[in-house]
Amino acid sequence: MNNKLTAVVIDDEAIHRRMTKALIARHDKLLWLGEADNLVTGAAMIEREKPDVVFLDIYLSTGTGFHLLPNLQEQPKIVFVTSSRDHALQAIDVEAVDYLIKPVEEERFAATVRRLERHFFKEADPQERHERNDRLCLRTESQTYIVPISRISALVADGNFTGVFSTGRSKILVCKPLGNFDETLPTPPFVRLDRSLIINTERVMRTQRVSRNLTKLWMKDQDEPLEIGRTAMARLNEVLDEPSSGQAARPPSRLAASL
Numbered sequence: 001m002n003n004k005l006t007a008v009v010i011d012d013e014a015i016h017r018r019m020t021k022a023l024i025a026r027h028d029k030l031l032w033l034g035e036a037d038n039l040v041t042g043a044a045m046i047e048r049e050k051p052d053v054v055f056l057d058i059y060l061s062t063g064t065g066f067h068l069l070p071n072l073q074e075q076p077k078i079v080f081v082t083s084s085r086d087h088a089l090q091a092i093d094v095e096a097v098d099y100l101i102k103p104v105e106e107e108r109f110a111a112t113v114r115r116l117e118r119h120f121f122k123e124a125d126p127q128e129r130h131e132r133n134d135r136l137c138l139r140t141e142s143q144t145y146i147v148p149i150s151r152i153s154a155l156v157a158d159g160n161f162t163g164v165f166s167t168g169r170s171k172i173l174v175c176k177p178l179g180n181f182d183e184t185l186p187t188p189p190f191v192r193l194d195r196s197l198i199i200n201t202e203r204v205m206r207t208q209r210v211s212r213n214l215t216k217l218w219m220k221d222q223d224e225p226l227e228i229g230r231t232a233m234a235r236l237n238e239v240l241d242e243p244s245s246g247q248a249a250r251p252p253s254r255l256a257a258s259l
Contacts, residue, residue: 004031005116008049010042010065011035011057011081016102020055020081023109029117038062043071051076053097053116058082069094077119079112088146092137099135108133132186138164138174145172153203153219154226155181157196167221191239193232201239 007030011017017035024030033049036042039062046054054076056065065080066087078096080087081104091099097119098112111131118128130136130149138145151167157178164172182192189202203220210216215233216225228236 003029005029005052005120006031006033006049007053007055008033008042008045008051009035009055009081010037010039010045010060010068011055012037012060012062013057016057016081019103023104023106024055026106027110027113029113039065039068043068046072046076047074050074052120053077053079055079055081058084058087066090066094077116079116088135089137089144129184129186132189138172139176140173141175145169147172149186150200150202151221153200153222155185155198156226165219165222191235193228193235197226197228197232199226199236201236204236204240207233207236 007024009017009020009024009032011020014037017037021032021035024032030053033051034045036045038060042054042056056068056078058065058080059082065078065082069075069078078091078094079098079100080091080096081100081102083102085101088099097115100108100112111133114131115128132149135146135148136152138147147164147166147169152164153167154165155178156163156165158173160177162174162176162178162181164174166172178196178198181190181198185198189200190198191201192198199217199219205218205220207218208216208225210227213230215228215230217228217233217236218225
């Protein structure tokens with residue numbers, strides 16, 4: 001494979017085809033091959049051009065983008081570009097690389113391109129880290145939730161499960177050990193404080209020291225605090241005191257002074 005990923009666009013609205021084509025043109029790693037406005041011409045184009053990536057709308061005049069996939073002899077990577085938020089789980093089921101909501105912002109599209117690069121050029125890597133603006137698919141024993149990473153405050157080990165705390169939801173008990181999240185969440189802002197806790201440092205509000213070995217940690221949009229030990233508190237102070245983006249480090253007493 002060369003260093004460019006070939007791409008086609010299938011969308012029944014000309015303005016959205018132009019917008020996606022313009023986004024593709026801004027990235028040296030992508031090479032635009034063509035476009036189609038319906039499933040029939042789209043399928044023919046894919047068979048003819050054999051692109052690496054298809055930027056695919058869901059609602060088309062002749063059916064849905066999902067109807068296209070079973071009829072393809074060779075399966076390219078799929079990135080859905082749609083105005084609907086209702087099919088994210090179905091997109092996961094067909095192993096789509098990403099799910100973009102129109103109108104697509106440049107920064108969000110750039111994250112998709114980086115994800116495509118990892119799929120094609122770094123397939124030997126056992127794990128890939130998510131981007132900050134990604135969403136996680138959290139599967140429990142009975143349901144599946146799609147949660148923006150930026151809204152996750154903390155993840156707590158619970159045996160072979162993980163409790164995920166996020167904005168607007170009660171704890172989600174996910175069928176996956178904490179170590180899996182430690183390998184895939186973006187760092188920063190996520191930091192593992194000890195064997196049983198990962199937090200989003202951007203959602204830390206305040207701490208309340210209860211004793212020498214116990215501190216209550218309050219996270220944004222969470223009604224109840226987390227309880228952390230002395231080692232975790234030391235790690236938290238260490239992380240919050242680290243300079244980022246060229247800024248000076250916080251004074252070591254900054255967090256404690258806010259109590």
